[in-house]
Amino acid sequence: MTMSTSSKISISGVYKAFGANKVLRGVDIELQAGKSLVVIGGSGTGKSVLLKCILGLLTPDEGSISVDGQSIHKTGPRTRQNIMGKFGMLFQGGALFDSLSVWENVAFRLIYADGVSRRAARKRAIAALAKVNLGPETANLGPAELSGGMQKRVGLARAIAARPEILFFDEPTTGLDPITADVINNLIRSQVTALGATAISITHDMASARKIADEIAMIYEGKIIWRGPAKDVDNSGNPYVEQFVTGSETGPIKVMAG
Amino acid sequence: MSALNPIAPIGQAVLGLLRTAGAISIFAWRGIRAMLLPPWYFGQVGAQLMRIGFYSLPVVGLTAVFTGAALALNIYTGGARFNAEQFVPNIVVIGITRELGPVLASLMLAGRVSAAMAAEIGAMRVTEQIDALHTLSTDPFRFLVAPRLLAALISVPLLVLIADIIGVFGGYGVSTVILDFNGATYIRNTLDFMTSGDVTSGLIKAGVFGFIIALMGCYHGYNSARGAQGVGRATTNAVVSAAILIFAANYTLTTLFV
Ligand SMILES: Nc1ncnc2c1ncn2[C@@H]1O[C@H](COP(=O)(O)OP(=O)(O)OP(=O)(O)O)[C@@H](O)[C@H]1O
Ligand SMILES: [Mg+2]
Numbered sequence: 350m351t352m353s354t355s356s357k358i359s360i361s362g363v364y365k366a367f368g369a370n371k372v373l374r375g376v377d378i379e380l381q382a383g384k385s386l387v388v389i390g391g392s393g394t395g396k397s398v399l400l401k402c403i404l405g406l407l408t409p410d411e412g413s414i415s416v417d418g419q420s421i422h423k424t425g426p427r428t429r430q431n432i433m434g435k436f437g438m439l440f441q442g443g444a445l446f447d448s449l450s451v452w453e454n455v456a457f458r459l460i461y462a463d464g465v466s467r468r469a470a471r472k473r474a475i476a477a478l479a480k481v482n483l484g485p486e487t488a489n490l491g492p493a494e495l496s497g498g499m500q501k502r503v504g505l506a507r508a509i510a511a512r513p514e515i516l517f518f519d520e521p522t523t524g525l526d527p528i529t530a531d532v533i534n535n536l537i538r539s540q541v542t543a544l545g546a547t548a549i550s551i552t553h554d555m556a557s558a559r560k561i562a563d564e565i566a567m568i569y570e571g572k573i574i575w576r577g578p579a580k581d582v583d584n585s586g587n588p589y590v591e592q593f594v595t596g597s598e599t600g601p602i603k604v605m606a607g
Numbered sequence: 608m609s610a611l612n613p614i615a616p617i618g619q620a621v622l623g624l625l626r627t628a629g630a631i632s633i634f635a636w637r638g639i640r641a642m643l644l645p646p647w648y649f650g651q652v653g654a655q656l657m658r659i660g661f662y663s664l665p666v667v668g669l670t671a672v673f674t675g676a677a678l679a680l681n682i683y684t685g686g687a688r689f690n691a692e693q694f695v696p697n698i699v700v701i702g703i704t705r706e707l708g709p710v711l712a713s714l715m716l717a718g719r720v721s722a723a724m725a726a727e728i729g730a731m732r733v734t735e736q737i738d739a740l741h742t743l744s745t746d747p748f749r750f751l752v753a754p755r756l757l758a759a760l761i762s763v764p765l766l767v768l769i770a771d772i773i774g775v776f777g778g779y780g781v782s783t784v785i786l787d788f789n790g791a792t793y794i795r796n797t798l799d800f801m802t803s804g805d806v807t808s809g810l811i812k813a814g815v816f817g818f819i820i821a822l823m824g825c826y827h828g829y830n831s832a833r834g835a836q837g838v839g840r841a842t843t844n845a846v847v848s849a850a851i852l853i854f855a856a857n858y859t860l861t862t863l864f865v
Pocket of ligand 2: 396397398441519
């Protein structure tokens with residue numbers, strides 16, 4: 350394996366277990382700057398855990414993860430904070446701050462970390478909300494007053510508001526109607542194509558995956574078992590990927606019987 | 608085999624206790640560091656001062672007035688056995704300022720404030736809001752823990768000072784209305800007898816108790832296990848551990864002030 354020096358994100362041999370539950374069992378991913386990778390895989394295969402390991406929110410048991418050539422787990426808090434500043438993350442559950450209004454959520458990093466004035470931050474928050482199809486009338490609501498899909502979109506607006514270099518989206522279109530989902534797909538695509546961000550998205554929605562991915566990788570039993578250009582996902586020649594893409598109950602992937 | 612060894616469970620309990628003590632010490636150290644070093648979130652400190660300080664006034668006031676009143680009655684009854692009824696004001700003021708004001712107010716605050724902090728921060732933990740803070744370049748110790756510690760350090764002594772005054776007036780009320788004391792004499796006896804050491808020792812206790820109250824709320828919330836049950840347990844543990852630590856600290860501090 351050659352370690353490409355131009356990798357934005359480089360993950361090698363990452364293991365992570367919770368007690369006896371061995372979730373990640375040797376994950377390797379190299380991702381070039383300005384590319385969009387979509388990770389697919391069954392529920393509970395460790396996709397969210399993988400993102401949290403890259404973000405330093407979970408510490409892998411083994412292996413190394415580096416961003417722009419800097420290891421994230423073997424570094425001081427200052428460097429770590431710098432690396433964290435490059436990321437924007439949409440959490441699977443939204444993870445909105447329920448003590449703050451919608452716009453304060455979206456503007457959080459601008460106000461509290463980047464020192465932008467509240468007035469300017471509010472303007473940028475409302476612009477970011479518009480990008481996820483939410484009007485200015487939602488800005489002053491509390492997260493608890495929103496529907497699940499709206500919360501997801503606010504989380505997305507929050508992830509992109511500070512224009513980070515690296516974007517992680519954990520199931521960005523889950524719970525959205527097909528039209529809004531398409532708006533979100535285009536938005537994610539444009540973050541990468543127009544703004545040059547590097548993105549990793551997790552999704553079960555193959556239409557969304559095809560639209561936002563340069564490349565697709567499939568995780569199964571704790572490893573990346575296939576990776577290829579998005580257009581190849583329908584004729585991957587890999588029985589696991591074929592079964593996942595066609596959504597068939599029969600195939601090599603074990604389906605728990607009731 | 609180790610299950611049959613009668614010493615093993617004791618050793619395990621001791622080790623567990625030491626581990627917890629170590630974890631709490633590290634947590635406290637990180638909290639104090641965050642309190643002393645910038646960036647500071649003054650808005651958060653202000654909000655916590657309101658919540659811990661201002662909104663606790665009714666609870667603390669009611670506790671103090673009833674305690675002062677009951678104390679006066681008890682001292683009167685006890686004093687009557689050796690013709691020392693006239694010492695009611697002197698003993699009430701000592702009892703309230705040195706012991707009952709700080710201890711009872713802090714115990715009520717443990718129920719009110721530690722519980723609320725543990726529940727709020729615990730809910731933030733389980734809904735990934737604390738993870739979200741990290742990804743938004745904001746240190747949870749600075750944003751969540753330090754403002755609470757600081758606000759408790761400031762507001763608990765102030766609340767106890769108010770409790771001292773209200774407690775003395777609880778004693779005054781009972782003594783003048785029921786026990787036929789002369790109001791002016793009662794106040795004069797209180798003021799003549801009381802020393803500044805009585806009050807300051809109580810206020811120093813209050814500062815320590817305030818730190819314990821916020822520390823236990825934050826620590827248990829921050830380390831909350833997953834799910835609603837995890838948050839429930841964190842809340843219970845916060846209140847119980849804060850109360851026990853308050854009693855232990857009270858004894859230790861009292862030995863210093865006698
Ligand atoms: N903090 C944690 N503590 C213990 N176990 C965890 C924790 N986080 C995740 N797990 C376990 O790790 C496994 C993978 O979880 P993960 O959330 O990564 O799945 P996923 O691939 O994102 O699934 P989904 O598509 O349903 O979101 C699960 O078995 C889960 O129970
Ligand atoms: Mg997930």
